[in-house]
Amino acid sequence: MAGGWQASPVPAGPPEVICHNDTAPWNMITDDGSVVAFVDWDTAAPGPRMWDLAYLAYTLVPLAAPENLGPMGWPPEVRPLAAERLAALRDGYGCTPAQWEELLAIVPARIEAAYDTMRIWAAEDRPGWRAQWEQAEPWRHGSGYLRDLEFLRRHPEILR
Structure with a gap:
């Protein structure tokens, strides 16, 4: 929709702020070790502030499965x-x-919402989303997200 939000198909909760919805190291511009800007705002939409912060924790800590760290650049x-x-x-x-x-x-x-959004938007053939869904392993069909979810389910202590 021209001029509208590209809101996720997965409900995030009551809107409090404009969420970036992809707060991650690959969307940060840094200067001398400090974040000075975020780029790639194509999925920005109203949402709860903790939604963005949770994704930032996932990607920046990172809270990924050990086998996903290298492909994520860690x-x-x-x-x-x-x-x-x-x-x-x-x-x-x-x-x-x-x-x-x-x-x-x-x-x-x-993390599950990121997987579902990728899956749904790829099926709808939204620009760029099918390419992400079809990328080579270890990410094909969102499998990286699924491994990360399973890792957190097996190791809930990492979230403490």
């Missing part, structure tokens, strides 16, 4: 730093304890 040494990196995100955002519990509970749902 060295394996980042895994032992997950708790420290989560704490830095929490403190940097200034989360209250209640907000932090909400965010940690949202992370798996946010």
Whole structure:
């Protein structure tokens, strides 16, 4: 729809802010180690602030399965730093304890929503989405998201 939001087909919750919906390292512009801008706002839409922060935690900590770290651009040494990196995100955002519990509970749902959005929009043949769905392994048909969900289900302690 021209001039409208490209809102996800997966409900995120009541809108509070304009969410980027792809807050991830690959969409950050940095200068001397500081984030100065986000790019790639094509999926921006009204949504809950924790929705964006949950995706940022997933991609920036990262909270991915060990076999997905390399393809995401992370060295394996980042895994032992997950708790420290989560704490830095929490403190940097200034989360209250209640907000932090909400965010940690949202992370798996946010990853699943990313998978479902890719699957649905690829089936609708939206520009760019079919190419993402058809990309080579380890991501073909969103399999990276599914591995990450399974990893978090098997290791819920990583979200503490």
